[in-house]
Amino acid sequence: MDRPPDYKIHFVPTDGSEALSVWYDLWFTNGFAELYIEGQNQHKKLSEADSLILHDVIQ
Known part of the structure; x- marks a missing residue:
């Protein structure tokens, strides 16, 4: 994209799994x-x- 993101979202697993944060x-x-x-x-x-x-969830 030619501009900075509107949002940066960080997901971290909280269920004890070995999945990486994203x-x-x-x-x-x-x-x-x-x-x-x-x-x-x-x-x-x-x-x-x-x-x-x-969009509705974020707003």
């Missing part, structure tokens, strides 16, 4: 959420419906 960079652009998963070099664009749900 950082997400999140942008909202033109009604869609775009995620970059740090450490995995993955970029995902959510559907409009999923983007709206995520």
Whole structure:
């Protein structure tokens, strides 16, 4: 992306599993959420419906 993320989200497992914590960079652009998963070099664009749900949860 050409600008800093709107949000940085950090998930840490709390169930005692050996899963690694994950950082997400999140942008909202033109009604869609775009995620970059740090450490995995993955970029995902959510559907409009999923983007709206995520936006409502964060707000």
